[in-house]
Amino acid sequence: MKDLKFKVFSRKRESTLTYRINHTSKGWHIAHIAINGDCEPDGTHLFYANFNQDYISYPRNFGNYLEWLWEQVNEGVFDKEETQKKLQELADWVTTCEQSCPEWEGWNV
Template sequence: MSIQLTTEETILRDKIVVLMEKIKKKFDQFSIGNEVHEFIEEAGTLSHQLHMSLKERNHEPRHHKYMVKNRELAVEHPDFYKHVHPIEDLLKFLDNEKANDDPVDQTIGCEFKFEIYTRRWEHNDIYTIKRTQDGWHVSFKMINGPCDKGGNPFLYRNFDQDSVSYPSGLEYWLESLWNQAESKGLSQVEVQQALDELAKWVVVTEKNAPSGGVWGDY
């Protein structure tokens, strides 16, 4: 459902649209000079005015959490809109109040399997990983506990306990998965599939670690 604008708000929106068309044309021409910055500055100022006008009428524009986080400014700050992306989202909001609503986080409290292989015991082990408000809860035999979004500390304590080799980037990708589950509202199936991919990565790393010869005791 689109927002019903006042006459003054309509004028502001139309000016913003014209400026955005000019900005996009410059981008298409790979021209990012002073003129583009001036267009963005002007469009940002007008967008702020439009935002505050809508807020006064109880129609304050909403933005995705990541947008507010990336801008590192409150939405009411005069400089918040001095960037192309929040201006684009403002225009989307005018056409549809729900356009910038964040997806519902579906998997807090859900349990997942994380199946790896250990050369030490020559068989597969299945860890239980629950997604929590702050990260993950890892459970496997005697080493269990709450972890951050990257799996620290208990996922890696389990690996170290059984001398499992794992990719150095695992922490980054596990944290990325947690964040995507929140921001994109990933389903339980999607999160499990992603964890399966990460677990296979661990298996490949473990199976391809040096062995035999001088590495016989590792």
């Protein structure tokens, strides 16, 4: 499954970033600016490398949800439309986490 999008807000960039995602037989292929390539079904390590590059806060269980989604797609349970919807739900969850971080002078402001 190709041409999926993961749109997440970055406080560092003060804008929404769009990661391009493809489902592969072994995980996901992620593409965004400088960090691109294949990662595990749970997003290890390139999903997190992209988050960390932009200091994006994300929920601890993000990888569990992403891996479950990958399994559903891999087994043919979800079509492209449902997969895109679920990916954006995950992106919205990350955005909520990112936007709810405290703003501390000298640390992140």
